[in-house]
Amino acid sequence: MSGFADYARLDATALREAIVSKRTTASQVVEAALARIAALDPELSAFSTVLADSARARAKELDAALARGEPAGALCGVPFALKSNMCVEGVEAHCGSKILAGYKPPYTAPFVQRLLDEGAILVGMTHMDEFAMGSSGENSGYAVAKNPWDTSRTPGGSSSGSCAAVAARMVPLSLGSDTGGSVRQPAALCGIVGFKPTYGRITRYGLVAFGSSLDQVSPFTRSARDMELVLSVISGADEHDSTCLPLPAIDPERSDSIRGLRIGVPKEYFASGLDADVRAKVEGAIAKLVELGAATVPIELPHTEYAIPTYYVVATAEASSNLARYDGIRYGPRTNGDGSLQSMIAATREAGFGPEVKRRILLGTYVLSSGYYDAWYVRALKVRRLIRHDFDEAFKSVDLIACPTSPTAAFRLGEKTDDPVAMYLSDVMTVPTSLAGLPAVSVPCGTVTLGGKQLPVGLQLIGPSLADARVLRAARVFEDATQHQREIYALAPSVREGAAR
Amino acid sequence: MSQTTTAPTIGFVSKKTDVRWIPVIGLEVHCQLKTETKLFCSCRYEFGASPNTLTCPVCTAQPGALPVLNREALALAVRVAVALGANVAPRTKFDRKNYFYCDLPKGYQISQFDQPFCTGGGLTLPSGKRVRLTRIHLEEDAGKAVHDRGDMTLVDLNRAGVPLIESVTEADMQTSDEAYEYLTSLKEILQYAGASDCDMEKGSLRCDVNVSVHPEGEGWRTKVELKNLNSFKNVKDAIEHEIERQIEAYESGDKSKFPVQETRLYDATTQTTRTMRSKEDAHDYRYFPEPDLVPFHVDAAFVEQQRTMLPELAEARRARYQRDFGLSPYDAGVITGSRAVADFFEMVVKLNGNAKETANWITNGVLANLSDPTIPAKTIDELPFRPHDLAELVELVTNHTIHNNVGRTVLRTMFETGKSPKQIVKEQGLEQVSDEGQLEKWCREALVGKDKVIADVKSGKTKAVAALMGPVMKASKGSANPELVQKILLRIIQTEM
Numbered sequence: 001m002s003g004f005a006d007y008a009r010l011d012a013t014a015l016r017e018a019i020v021s022k023r024t025t026a027s028q029v030v031e032a033a034l035a036r037i038a039a040l041d042p043e044l045s046a047f048s049t050v051l052a053d054s055a056r057a058r059a060k061e062l063d064a065a066l067a068r069g070e071p072a073g074a075l076c077g078v079p080f081a082l083k084s085n086m087c088v089e090g091v092e093a094h095c096g097s098k099i100l101a102g103y104k105p106p107y108t109a110p111f112v113q114r115l116l117d118e119g120a121i122l123v124g125m126t127h128m129d130e131f132a133m134g135s136s137g138e139n140s141g142y143a144v145a146k147n148p149w150d151t152s153r154t155p156g157g158s159s160s161g162s163c164a165a166v167a168a169r170m171v172p173l174s175l176g177s178d179t180g181g182s183v184r185q186p187a188a189l190c191g192i193v194g195f196k197p198t199y200g201r202i203t204r205y206g207l208v209a210f211g212s213s214l215d216q217v218s219p220f221t222r223s224a225r226d227m228e229l230v231l232s233v234i235s236g237a238d239e240h241d242s243t244c245l246p247l248p249a250i251d252p253e254r255s256d257s258i259r260g261l262r263i264g265v266p267k268e269y270f271a272s273g274l275d276a277d278v279r280a281k282v283e284g285a286i287a288k289l290v291e292l293g294a295a296t297v298p299i300e301l302p303h304t305e306y307a308i309p310t311y312y313v314v315a316t317a318e319a320s321s322n323l324a325r326y327d328g329i330r331y332g333p334r335t336n337g338d339g340s341l342q343s344m345i346a347a348t349r350e351a352g353f354g355p356e357v358k359r360r361i362l363l364g365t366y367v368l369s370s371g372y373y374d375a376w377y378v379r380a381l382k383v384r385r386l387i388r389h390d391f392d393e394a395f396k397s398v399d400l401i402a403c404p405t406s407p408t409a410a411f412r413l414g415e416k417t418d419d420p421v422a423m424y425l426s427d428v429m430t431v432p433t434s435l436a437g438l439p440a441v442s443v444p445c446g447t448v449t450l451g452g453k454q455l456p457v458g459l460q461l462i463g464p465s466l467a468d469a470r471v472l473r474a475a476r477v478f479e480d481a482t483q484h485q486r487e488i489y490a491l492a493p494s495v496r497e498g499a500a501r
Numbered sequence: 502m503s504q505t506t507t508a509p510t511i512g513f514v515s516k517k518t519d520v521r522w523i524p525v526i527g528l529e530v531h532c533q534l535k536t537e538t539k540l541f542c543s544c545r546y547e548f549g550a551s552p553n554t555l556t557c558p559v560c561t562a563q564p565g566a567l568p569v570l571n572r573e574a575l576a577l578a579v580r581v582a583v584a585l586g587a588n589v590a591p592r593t594k595f596d597r598k599n600y601f602y603c604d605l606p607k608g609y610q611i612s613q614f615d616q617p618f619c620t621g622g623g624l625t626l627p628s629g630k631r632v633r634l635t636r637i638h639l640e641e642d643a644g645k646a647v648h649d650r651g652d653m654t655l656v657d658l659n660r661a662g663v664p665l666i667e668s669v670t671e672a673d674m675q676t677s678d679e680a681y682e683y684l685t686s687l688k689e690i691l692q693y694a695g696a697s698d699c700d701m702e703k704g705s706l707r708c709d710v711n712v713s714v715h716p717e718g719e720g721w722r723t724k725v726e727l728k729n730l731n732s733f734k735n736v737k738d739a740i741e742h743e744i745e746r747q748i749e750a751y752e753s754g755d756k757s758k759f760p761v762q763e764t765r766l767y768d769a770t771t772q773t774t775r776t777m778r779s780k781e782d783a784h785d786y787r788y789f790p791e792p793d794l795v796p797f798h799v800d801a802a803f804v805e806q807q808r809t810m811l812p813e814l815a816e817a818r819r820a821r822y823q824r825d826f827g828l829s830p831y832d833a834g835v836i837t838g839s840r841a842v843a844d845f846f847e848m849v850v851k852l853n854g855n856a857k858e859t860a861n862w863i864t865n866g867v868l869a870n871l872s873d874p875t876i877p878a879k880t881i882d883e884l885p886f887r888p889h890d891l892a893e894l895v896e897l898v899t900n901h902t903i904h905n906n907v908g909r910t911v912l913r914t915m916f917e918t919g920k921s922p923k924q925i926v927k928e929q930g931l932e933q934v935s936d937e938g939q940l941e942k943w944c945r946e947a948l949v950g951k952d953k954v955i956a957d958v959k960s961g962k963t964k965a966v967a968a969l970m971g972p973v974m975k976a977s978k979g980s981a982n983p984e985l986v987q988k989i990l991l992r993i994i995q996t997e998m
């Protein structure tokens with residue numbers, strides 16, 4: 001079976017429509033997905049596990065159910081991929097870490113179950129920075145995913161594989177997790193849509209924790225309408241997560257207009273460090289929003305410069321505690337050490353964690369230590385409140401904020417691996433929103449040419465707390481009005497050849 | 502104590518130096534709450550269940566699992582706070598206490614650091630002494646590590662996540678007896694509140710002690726923490742030993758031997774303590790607010806609701822039993838020693854209206870049988886019969902259907918068979934015999950050859966007839982009405998002999 005010929009051209013909404021209208025079958029779609037993964041993934045290394053058998057079996061079930069006339073789910077037959085820090089019973093979730101090699105969770109995350117219940121088909125787990133700590137996918141204990149536009153470059157991170165998988169049209173939908181930009185930044189660098197909801201809109205139960213007060217499950221899609229669809233399925237209250245808001249799922253807005261929306265443009269996001277070509281694309285996108293009837297308002301977010309240090313105190317403090325459970329006692333590989341318990345735990349963690357994870361555990365342990373706690377952790381929480389306050393003030397006069405998602409287009413693999421601080425700064429545009437817990441989307445807004453290759457640029461739209469649907473509507477209106485989505489099909493030549501094979 | 506003598510007032514006066522040493526004692530008590538499910542997941546807990554069978558992704562710390570607060574645990578904790586007269590905070594939060602150990606699956610314990618759910622309150626001991634509470638907080642229990650399997654350590658996570666309340670007293674106690682009384686009173690309140698079993702043997706109550714001593718009139722000195730105390734008696738013994746050790750250390754005059762701030766483990770077999778860890782080795786627990794649980798609010802209405810759910814406590818019941826039922830302070834104390842016993846007592850009294858006799862049968866009969874190792878039932882909850890049966894037994898005795906001694910045998914049989922008293926009396930023909938013809942026959946048999954007794958009685962020593970009661974009762978298998986037997990014996994001796 002060669003699969004559905006139009007597969008790579010369609011988004012999730014169109015694929016479902018094709019299946020439901022009997023133009024193709026879920027099985028044909030899954031075959032197309034598996035064929036494309038087989039053709040492209042050897043070069044892109046997006047997938048750590050491909051679940052061909054279970055995907056085929058599930059597709060068959062769905063086709064049979066459709067043939068019996070049963071109602072089709074909202075994502076019927078749509079193949080999707082998960083970041084390896086998400087729990088599905090019996091499917092390895094190694095989190096990009098050697099310390100969880102072979103770990104198969106005994107339960108399925110509710111946000112995954114909601115996708116499955118609507119007929120989506122899980123085709124694989126994707127590579128990532130170890131425990132989501134990284135901005136390029138290079139901190140993986142397994143394989144480094146490549147950017148489909150230029151395989152010498154990063155797809156961004158930490159949800160590198162999930163992003164590359166959608167960008168290369170291997171799947172129309174994947175889930176990543178966004179702690180400080182780990183979905184929005186790769187979405188920008190790979191030319192797809194990435195959305196981090198308001199903190200608490202999607203349950204975190206079954207998402208392996210990095211920074212608990214920041215982590216949010218965040219999808220990648222090819223279109224803004226798909227993003228609205230996915231959010232309407234996976235968001236909403238969940239009794240397993242106390243931090244999940246007791247609200248119904250995000251309800252997509254019907255409006256096709258952004259007329260009258262006041263869009264804030266924060267001067268701090270257009271300062272030095274922003275690539276001139278990226279800046280030009282983002283300014284062009286903002287001009288487009290104005291053309292569509294929105295009004296721009298210059299705003300200030302004065303504490304932006306403190307966001308990165310604040311983030312690296314809060315996130316590492318939480319991580320140092322969240323990662324304490326990896327002690328080799330209950331799961332994962334164990335290294336015995338000299339036989340004592342403490343030695344076994346130390347040796348297991350020494351062998352199992354990579355350098356970036358160790359760096360962050362040390363940092364987090366330090367900022368929580370007695371004598372340093374007030375100076376670091378408590379102060380960081382205060383600055384976090386100031387950053388949130390900046391946004392609260394801004395949203396008194398604007399409906400949305402528009403800015404770049406990333407200061408540069410995709411950088412070369414290896415370019416920043418020796419300089420952790422340079423790597424941290426690549427998240428400078430996404431981290432403040434994470435600290436404030438706000439909804440933010442990255443949508444493609446054109447390409448720049450770098451080293452003779454076209455590379456995508458992302459426009460970030462940020463909304464006030466709980467205005468998820470407004471953010472998504474604006475992304476959809478922008479996308480409909482521009483041709484960037486089509487432009488984005490100009491994939492890297494090697495990937496196109498792979499797809500043709 | 503070799504160097505000291507107990508003084509009539511507080512403290513110990515040294516024979517060597519004449520210094521009066523004043524001990525300062527504080528207690529930290531951990532109690533497991535008797536909830537249906539664990540503190541942050543829906544697993545049940547049961548002492549002694551097969552290892553690792555009462556677990557789930559949350560309490561085994563699977564990656565991605567998250568805690569959700571069990572409101573029932575909060576309700577019980579608040580009920581305890583109310584019973585102890587403590588102030589329940591309107592807003593409280595959980596914190597993570599970070600340390601590595603094999604029985605701590607997450608690598609941190611979810612506890613409460615700077616905002617415990619309640620502060621203040623206290624207990625008045627039967628001696629009248631007031632012991633104030635500093636705080637009570639809610640936290641999860643760890644699992645259990647078993648080290649006695651050769652070079653292996655086995656971990657059982659059944660207990661991991663069971664709700665605990667940790668209550669910390671002010672250092673208000675000065676004697677080991679006060680500490681013992683405090684524990685007894687606290688246990689009583691927790692049991693009455695239905696909050697905990699407080700069974701030290703099953704680990705549902707654990708106690709750490711802080712002890713220091715100082716010369717009268719001087720400031721407090723270094724405190725030492727004692728752990729590994731497995732019974733109330735251990736607590737008492739360990740405190741006594743530690744007070745003695747500290748006084749001896751100070752009186753040696755050798756500063757290198759003075760007590761240092763440390764944690765010491767008590768060894769009940771040798772009745773000594775040894776250093777477990779010094780202040781320098783103390784963990785830095787790196788407490789910080791638990792990001793997986795939102796701060797929670799306890800409103801006044803919830804606190805009031807828990808207050809109304811609090812049953813009458815032991816102290817109040819003791820007073821009522823003496824006032825309304827005329828029980829002796831001793832009987833009232835024994836019966837209210839456990840809420841289950843007191844509840845059982847009240848159910849029986851409700852049926853037979855005879856509090857005094859019922860109290861007697863419970864203290865001398867039921868409780869005595871429960872402490873008999875050959876009886877399978879160990880607690881009142883395990884009785885093979887119901888309150889109705891005991892009420893019936895008391896009635897059979899008081900209306901003279903059976904003799905008191907026969908009643909004891911019947912009770913024993915009730916413990917052994919679970920049968921009702923009436924059934925036992927009927928099956929074994931134990932009903933008291935008052936038929937004079939039958940009684941006279943037994944009496945005449947007993948008189949054969951008892952010339953000395955007969956002579957004594959005839960000479961006016963009527964009490965001598967008691968020597969004949971035994972044989973008659975024996976012949977009747979205990980069923981003879983003793984008053985009638987005595988009357989008949991005297992009549993035969995005095996009128997026929």
Ligand SMILES: [Zn+2]
Pocket residue numbers: 539542543544555556557558559560561662
């Ligand atoms: Zn559990």
